[in-house]
Amino acid sequence: MARPDSALEPMTDADHRRVSAAVTAAEANSAGEIVTILAEQSDSYGDIALAWSALAGLIALIALSLAPDFYLGLYDRLTGAWMQEWTPRELFGVAALVAAIKFAAVWLLQLWRPLRLWLVPRPIRNRRVHARALTCFRVGAERRTTGQTGILIYLSLAEHRAEIIAEEAIAAKVPAEVWGEALAAMLVELKASHMADGLIAAVSRVGVVLAEHFPRANQDVNELPDRLIEV
Template sequence: MLSAFNYLNEEQQQQVEQSVVAAEKQTSCEIVPVIATSSGRYDRPEDVVGLWLTIVSALCLWYFFPRNGGQAGDWGGMPVIVELFLAAILLAIAFILGAIAGSRIGWLRRLFTPRLQMQDEVAARAREIFFDKRIHHTEGGTGILIYISLFEHIAVALADQSVIDKLGQPFLDQICQKLTTGLHSGNPTATLCETILEIGNQASTPLPRATDDQNELHDALVLID
């Protein structure tokens, strides 16, 4: 699974940070971009993949090592209790391997995780970061969070109420759509930079930067693994 720390190289991270600096020169908004590896634990795929691999292993045992007429089959006449013991061990191993695969292989986790659950997890995590990073606590109430969760392929834009009043919720929804489309196109750096600069341009008139405006939040790209 792709880590947030490997998503952009150092030069690309600096480009994003420079975009934040440039955007905040036009507006009083405090823009905080965040990239996270994942927003949820998602235990279900581990159980589902483990169960399916166990079922497939059981069918393979039944097919390749049959018992005919109560006599020992292809296992060389081993006692039934030994065969059952070995089968139980093999099935347990199959479940463990499936659980490991379900927890570490990204496309398997996404395949067996409902989309609605991922959306809820990303939204909850974004709200948590919005408060934990004190983005909501700026003096003018002008914090904006751009949150990208890599595993779920979902982007969220959150803002203080004063920003929503000036720019409108549809603008934030548009930002999310632009981020999602751009990230799917395979150019995350340009997408992030363009989005941040667009926020600065759109907010420059309704929320202009004052002459005595202080930079309350760090301009660095936040990475969460």
């Protein structure tokens, strides 16, 4: 799994044609079927944003309970009240208001995508990217070829992650570690902000491996589209 740079050049129509041509060329000498998918983001991470917002509200309540005189005095100064006597109902109301304000503020801050992604722990990001890649693989490649020789190259831009997932027939002959070379070749180009070149490099390396283990038969037909899919 690779971790590309963040400042990538946007894909143009010409780039799409180049990637499609690379897939066609890579499949010319093998029975493998390569699917390329480019995702803007693999997950919304709404649950993580909700968790951070709830935590902020909880911390506000804890702070209010630990130092009530400070916060109530601050409220008095802001509102111009003089030594206000607080009833239990008013105290609960202030606590609820403070928690709600903290919750809303943190939620609104996380509407800025870079901050939301930064607050998502890396292991969670990695798992979500893998889960999305696996879903795309099952929909777009798994059991859609005669010899079960489909393979997915998946790139998720927001998370800066890439994955290669192979179907059963390929996985039985090619260890997952072998795809690390293809991801490394992709990473070199992505670090130079060349997205299309990165995908082409990965496709070419995958094509070499497939040609070695799954040479193309005379009657072989193209079973999956060669075009780059953006989701």
